Amino acid sequence: MRSVHQLVTLLALAAVPACADGPLAADGAPPPRLDAVGGGPTSATGSGHYFSGGEIRTLAFSAVRHDDGTVSGEYQLNVHALDAVIHVRVECLLVVGNRARLGGTVVRSTAPAVREGLKSYFWVVDNGEGADALPDIVSTAGFNEDQEGLDEFCHDGPTILPPHNVIHGNVQVRE
Numbered sequence: 001m002r003s004v005h006q007l008v009t010l011l012a013l014a015a016v017p018a019c020a021d022g023p024l025a026a027d028g029a030p031p032p033r034l035d036a037v038g039g040g041p042t043s044a045t046g047s048g049h050y051f052s053g054g055e056i057r058t059l060a061f062s063a064v065r066h067d068d069g070t071v072s073g074e075y076q077l078n079v080h081a082l083d084a085v086i087h088v089r090v091e092c093l094l095v096v097g098n099r100a101r102l103g104g105t106v107v108r109s110t111a112p113a114v115r116e117g118l119k120s121y122f123w124v125v126d127n128g129e130g131a132d133a134l135p136d137i138v139s140t141a142g143f144n145e146d147q148e149g150l151d152e153f154c155h156d157g158p159t160i161l162p163p164h165n166v167i168h169g170n171v172q173v174r175e
Contacts (some may be wrong), residue, residue, distance in 0.1 A: 017062075040067055044093060044100035044124060048169015050138055052162075056083040059138055061124075063090040063102050075102060075122075077141055084111035086143070088120045092154035098126040100173045103150045106143065112142045119150035123161060126173035136171035137163045 038075030
């Protein structure tokens with residue numbers, strides 16, 4: 001797949017492979033596919049903190065797929081250790097059940113390894129509310145992708161983007 005060679009994780013410390021046989025989340029559920037999506041508006045919103053590589057990061061996102069199929073929204077990732085902020089205009093949203101994939105164009109980046117104008121994406125799992133609910137999950141974000149790689153992610157993969165439990169936050173996915 002083309003995105004195997006282009007996907008660079010935040011901080012450009014390691015490439016994230018885009019393999020179709022990897023798990024979407026710790027429960028091993030298969031990734032949602034675009035052709036599995038019904039009609040009507042869907043949404044994914046949330047914010048919170050998570051640890052990645054021993055560093056805390058903050059993610060906030062809001063995206064809606066409208067009745068006509070268009071998508072609007074944005075997300076922002078703050079990497080506190082680098083004092084870096086990446087802001088993305090959302091162009092794709094795939095919601096299946098309690099899972100969502102989001103992606104779009106980087107419109108602002110203070111992270112040296114993340115280039116404005118290229119594509120970024122991540123996935124989330126909404127594990128419900130209350131004291132008995134499992135933590136919600138967000139993946140590591142992929143960066144520096146082209147349009148083909150974003151389309152591939154929104155339709156079929158990649159499925160290996162490491163998961164992280166959300167702390168001090170909440171993910172809401174609505175189908």
